Amino acid sequence: MTPANLAxxxxGIAxxxxxxRGLDVSVLPGKITVERPRNPEHGDYATNVALQCAKKVGQNPRDLAQWxxxxxxxxxAITEASVAGPGFLNIRLAAAAQGVVARNILAAGDxxxxxxxxxxxxxxxxxxxANPxxxxxxxxxxxxxxxxxLGRILTAAGAQVTREYYFNDHGTQIDRFVASVLARARSEEVPEDGYGGDYIQDIATKVLELQPDLLDSEKYSEDQIKENVRRIGVDLMFSHIKExxxxxxxxxDVFFHENSLFESGAVDKAIATLKENGNLYNHDGAWWLRSSNFGDDKDRVVIKRDGNAAYIAGDIAYLVDKFERGFDLAIYMLGADHHGYIARLKAAAQALGYDAGRVEVLIGQMVNLVRDGQVVRMSKRAGxxxxLDDLVEAIGVDAARYALVxxxxxxxxxxxxxxxxxxxxDNPVYYVQYGHARLCSLARKAESVGISAENPDFGLLTHEKEGDLIRTLGEFPSVVQTAATLRExxxxxxxxxELAGVFHRFxxxxxxLPKSGEEEQPVHHARLALAAATRQTLSNALGLLGVNAPERM
Incomplete structure (x- = not known):
């Protein structure tokens, strides 16, 4: 029985x-809270439902709890139900009822x-x-x-998730990148505001390999040379990013090109919409979004005095594009220096006539690498x-992903x-993966001696550590749902x-498995089935994090 089933x-009983007793049942909460008590001696689970309802129906909380x-x-399914404190209910489940959790896990699988x-x-x-x-x-x-x-978790919660990368191939940063690559191609120093790092030289070398006559000024104008560097260089850089x-x-699922918003006229169309509905106004030769009317701290320039689009113009058109593609919710993940975008994007949505609740912005904080107590600041290639490549080289993909989430x-x-x-x-990902590998080793050993987990009698699992493991397994659906709703x-x-630790103690x-020379007993089958359910749950948890569940270590 999972906490949800118990709730x-x-x-139903309440x-x-x-x-x-002729009391108003409407006072019962829509969802009964069931938690594991801090002290296991108090029971398997506890609920405060009597405390929530007693005053509303004019009863003493302890009396209602006792009823x-x-x-x-x-x-x-219940072996004991007792009242504690001002009206808490402590509950112990029968072993067979708890064992249903393991049976359900084996049936549900992945x-x-x-x-x-x-x-x-x-x-x-x-x-x-990231910019290319x-x-x-x-x-x-x-x-x-x-x-x-998060995409894996939201999918597990039922959402149809489209993972999208916004390819920033428009603007001054691309111009600086092109100037840097071109300077290296000409064996010159990169501009003062350009990009350093050996990777720029690598790209310049590859650009020249792909177009040996690139720098032929008799064949190409300077603008054509820059355009060729842009086309080839950006493609090389982005190919490296994707790899x-x-x-x-x-x-x-989607790599969306920012430049397409300008080439297709989507930016002009979004701006025209805002002008028509009165949420874009002209001041001192520039066009401003009335974002302060929708919760932003100030209005934002969309079209600058020189007629060029500000960065937010692309954001606005991109937002329209997402909703026109039929998405119910647009989730943005932005860096620590983008807090202002939360109100800005929600304001843009409202100005366009959309519900601000359809825009969600998550902000991530900085990451530092530490070696021997010192922060590592320099990259071998980026300068x-x-x-990402540095981190993976240092600790591997699984450890990197796990450490970051x-x-x-x-x-x-x-x-x-x-x-x-x-x-x-001491390494958390090793600890969890070792738990899974240990479970796989156990299954192989059982198979080698001909012991199966078929038709287990979970009512035999009465040991304290067995109960701890079953209850921990039963919490996984709730953990997944909470992780999905809170985006955590x-x-x-x-x-x-936690599950790996509880399993190791079990x-x-x-x-x-029976010791050498010992006859197998029904309890061995039940424990083996419980171990199989644990292996499945650990595998599912690691899968939601995109981390491998190794069978051997």
Whole structure:
């Protein structure tokens, strides 16, 4: 019995209790809160439903709790229901009722933990979206791990998720990138405001290999040379970005080109819409969005005095494009310096006539790498920033992804390279993966001696550590749902660590397979089935984080 199942049972029994005593059943909350008490001696689960309802129906909380406890105790799934404190209900489940959790896990398989809270909703999840002017830095790497994991979690919660990368191929940063590559191609120093790092030289060399006559001034004008460098250089840089992301386990459904918004006329169309509805006005020769009317701290320039579009013009057209493609919700993942975009994008949506609730902005904080207690600041290839490739080279893909999603995205993060590269229980991802590998080894050993987990009698699982493991397994669906609703993948990582720890303690306390020369007993079958359910749940949790669940280590 999962906490959700128990909550339903409590609500049904509480409804009967109130009805039989002529009390108002409408006071019962829509969802009964069921939690595991901090002290296991108090019971398997606890609820405060009597405290929530007693005053509303004019009853003493302890009396109401006792009525409900008495009725619960008569149910076959409950071995004990008692009242504590001012009116809390402590509940112990029968072993067979708890064992249903393991049975359900084995039946659900890869889908255990999934739910349908977002069923029928189409969501656009935009993340990373780094400029194609250099390798992905640590901030973008954090979003790659976080965004991909969040996409997996939202999909498990029923949403239809489109992962999208906004390809910034329009604006001054691209111009600086082109100037830097062209300078290196000409064996010159990059401009003062250009991009450094050996990767610029690498791209310049490849551009010349692909077009050997690139610098022939008799054949090409300076504008043509720059355009060729832009076309080839940006494509090379973006190809490297996509390859790095793919090797990191992060792939996208859509790569959206910013420049297409200008070439297609989408920007002009969005601006015309805002002019027509009065939410764009002219002041001192520039066109301003009335964003302060919709919660922003000030109005924003959309078209500058010189007639060129400000950066927000593309944002506005891009927002329209997302909604015209039929998305119910547009989620943006932005860096720590983009807090202002929250109000800005919501204001733009409202100015265009959309519900601001259809725009959601998540802000991620900075990441630092630490080696031997010192912050690592320089990249071997990028020259100025640490990149995704640097992190993967140092600790591997699994450790990098896990380290980046293990903490809330809105908190800064230090990654100790020595810790995350180590093969020890101090390394969280190693600890969890070892738990899964240990479970796989157990299954192989059982198969080799001919012991199966078929038709287990979960009523035999009465050991304290067995109960701890079953109850922890039962919490996974709730953890997934909470991670989805709060957009917090770190909850899955922390749960996986807790589950691995509870399993290791169960393994150390309970003889799962018979010892040499010992006859197998029904309890061995039940424990083996419980281990199989644990293996499935650990695998599902790691899968939601995009981390491998190894069978051997």
């Amino acid at each position: 339903d049972l409590i609500k 409804t009967t209790v109130l009805t039989d 409900i406890a008495d009725a619960l105790a008569e149910h076959e 889908r255990y933990g999934h739910c349908d809270i977002y069923q029928g909703q189409s969501w656009n999840l935009e993340f990373v979206s 002017t250099g390798p992905i830095h640590l901030g973008g790497t954090r979003w790659a791990a976080f965004g991909d994991s 790095s992301l793919h090797e990191f386990g992060t792939d996208f 100025t920033v640490i990149t 293990r903490s809330s995205a809105d908190s800064s993060l230090d990654i100790d390279l020595g810790l995350w590269a180590s093969q020890s229980n 993948p770190h909850r899955i990582a922390r749960y996986a660590e 393994y150390d306390s309970c003889q799962i």
